[in-house]
Amino acid sequence: MRYLCIGEPLVEFTARRDAPSTFDRRAGGDTLNSAIYLARLSPPGSVGYLSRLGDDAMSIWLRNVMTTEGISDLCSTEAGGRPGLSFISTDARGERSFLYWREQAPARRMFLNGGDARDAVANxxxxLLSGITLAILEPESREQLFRALEQxxxxxxxxxxxxxxRPALWPDVATAQAVIGRAASLASLILPSLDDLAGCFGATDPAAAMNALTSLGGAEIALTTGGGEVMYRPPGQDAIQTYPLPPMVAAVDTTGAGDSFNAGWLVARDAGLPPDRAVALAAQLASVVVTHPGAVIPRDAMPDLGLRISA
Known part of the structure; x- marks a missing residue:
């Protein structure tokens, strides 16, 4: 399997801008959003999703979404479990606010007694995982994930x-720094935002953010600064390059912007494109995503990025 995404699938209820008391149901969660875009940009059978779900109607619905999107469902089942829920509202600029119910979600235990989960990572x-993936896991399950990643x-x-x-998912900043730092030291590629690094590591400007990451290892880094550029460090090198982003568009909902950017970047790079072209195409996809409500746009709204990768 070319891409395995690990995380927590959520059932998201998004308030309509024209009727704030009415909510639309969508599948969500950062790595599931990325998995959907990866699957749309890749040959059939390229993408799998690893998590743990329950045996309730919402879990079955999430599995059906994965299947419909061409994602291999590698989620184990916890009897009596129920997936996490989120309620999302957006302001006039498309910026989001969230309410979550996820404390008992089965995804927290996806690597407990999980030989199948470890095998999926090995193959x-x-x-692809995220800081949220790491945050939601119970400590023993997280340690099992790290062992699988190390192997x-x-x-x-x-x-x-x-x-x-996401600060609310961590007991304290020190724990987040240690866990995310450990994952970064294992990573071949890190896809951070300046907001993430400011909140977790206190790196409030792009140069400090890059320094914080480079101190953790020699990974390839593509840092979105929240402005008009992406800072890029090739793997194992010290030189940092800066690539401009296209002009910003008027956002309806910024949910999924980073998740879609990550998918576009990965597929563009795997198609053999240089970093500047990967930035441009990933940003092109993200700029379409933010003009639609919710993290996942309709299939017929997908831009043709002209990307072709082998199965």
């Missing part, structure tokens, strides 16, 4: 980390 070409990295697999820092 993946690229493993995969040692065997030549590519580990991709989206830093995605």
């Amino acid at each position: 993946a070409g690229t493993v 995969r990295s040692g065997a030549g697999g590519r580990i991709v980390l989206d830093t995605n820092y």
